[in-house]
Amino acid sequence: MNNKLINHLKKLLIKNNYLDLNTFLDVILYDKQFGFYNSINRKKNELIGKEGHFITAPEISQLFGELVGIWILQLCRENHFHNINLLELGPGKGTLMKDILRIFSQQKENIKIKIHLLEFSKVLKSYQKEKLKQYNHELKWYNNIFKIKDQLNDNPTIIISNEFFDCLPINQYKFYKTKNIYTKKIVRLDKNKFFFDEKVLEPQDIPFISNIIKKDFEKLNEETTIEHSPFVLSHINQICDIILKNKGANLLIDYGKNDPYGDTLQSVFKNERSNLFNKIGESDYSSLVDFSNIKQIVENKNLQHYQLKTQREFLLEMGINKRIENLSLNANEFERRDLLSGYERLVSKRQMGDIFKVNCFSNKNLLVPIFKL
Template sequence: MTNSHPIRLDHFIAAANAAYYGRKNPFADFITAPEISQMFGELIAIWVIMVIRSMPNGTKITLAEAGPGQGTLMADMLRVIRQASPDIYQNCSVIFVETSERLRQKQKEALADHTDLSISWYNTIEAIPSQPMILIANEFLDALPIRQFVKISSNEWAEHYVDQEQLVQKPVEHLPDAPIFQRPIKKGDIVEVCEVGQEIIKNLANRIYKDGGAALFIDYGYASAVWGDTLQAIAGGEKVSPFVSPGEADLTAHIDFLALKEIVMATGAQAYGIQTQGEFLKQLGLMVRAKILSARATEIEQKQISQAVHRLIDPSEMGDLFKVMAITSSDLPIPPAFELKREENNEC
């Protein structure tokens, strides 16, 4: 991918990631929580079961996943749901939101044991047929393109463009509609806006408000009114320049969860969180599950389980960096692992 003139940052990211996911194996460059341990998917399955149990009996459910990677998370979830709640399993239809044909094939292979279920693929969340839905999205939002704005003066802004493998600034007259611009911003501050992500969350929240159901988003990001340049690129497990050799690295940015929560609440749907991944998994019973697995494991397997727990919940690893937010229809109770008082959740 080459460009002979400045290209707006979000357009650059979109093109670079489309090239990357279209022809590279992203799991050679990074590892996600479902690939670290089966316990992650098992606990998410318990969350799904408990949410569905809080819905009217017999409700036919679309169990959807956005950004499903190799299908590991859904495979682990379905294994637990089939074993623990066969009635829910039989009432589910599975949908993957995935644009990569190569990854779709891997997802088909991962779910080869579930031919008794209806399994479909869509390019967007919006395309999913209308009915009550539980949607899981782990490390989905972070790959969506962002725009970056720099405050030059009290009423003057510039926007970042990519030109000749570096960022340049161009004046901008109109700022996008985003909650972050309502926060106190100082001269020289960099503000990131993910318009695509905000639109996805708004549409999804409106759908959940109308059709019923819930969504769970797990991603790295922040839950306070902070900003700055969070764009990064990973290739071969190492951080590299986002602007050199586009399409060869995975480009991501941290999620402004506070903005997304504000957008959800404006639709009439309910938003819960923002939890850290560590607290979320501990409340769902990670330590108990690890103890059960370790009881029948070899010494080597016990060490692997311990290492997986550390990576998933320790503040120095994924525990604090990754945040969790839930969206539910207004008729559902507070979902599992979000039972703290809502004012406490708002302060997380």
């Protein structure tokens, strides 16, 4: 247990009586002193990777990052981009960006790239600096997405993220159909223990949630849980504004679904699910991304939203089979087994292939590889 974080939370709860779920998650994950990603005692290897709390696709296989890099390269070629901004949200250990830059370094085109990285964690930022220093590209870090747009040059901007949006805090609401009651999940403190409770929404707060569910109202169960992330809303809006200003595209890879319904919040400690209150400050928290919400935001901004793909579809269409065949030619037996193991984990429907989705949107009239309207 992170005792300093626990004490900080208790003080907040004593002062405010309760915290909404969104605020509670924001504190335990991103508090500048004690949060999961920022704890001054946090070691690099404790966060991401086989020895950490969770492992992401770029850490599983180089195939993932290389194919994302090839997609970006094709986008640049088809649209004759010679100077770009490449912005990654939540770069983790820097592995995805490193694999992308390696692909670009192997090409004949001299595409000039300015790298921008949105990173909340000082621990991970130090890892990224170390991993990316071998590439001769200008690097700029931000800890707040609202600071980025005005600091970009006018070059086309490509924005990428992998398992970033699932880690953003959410609120949970419940709708009781027969009683026509809306509640919000909150966190309280009793006898030194945290617990979840429900608070009936104030009348002025109801239209926001009722608007989310109105198209599905007839199909809703008697008791329906609705998830919504103010952080996802603000980040997607900022990405859209960057694309409107500079032109470009967004490639978002995450696990999720096409609706806001259900309780999908989970905590993970050392690659295993954990009780939500048992390892506060030591566990990572995430929830399924609602891609239908992202689509609505994008279309409201008058940008082009493309059909959602599964990670399996994206990787197969980008040529992962040919890529693994080529890499295997010069690999030893151990390396071939490692490549095949990573391939299976990324592409298999039983593992990451179906639950992970690839979302793309861009300014209109851009030529975007493999995605359809």
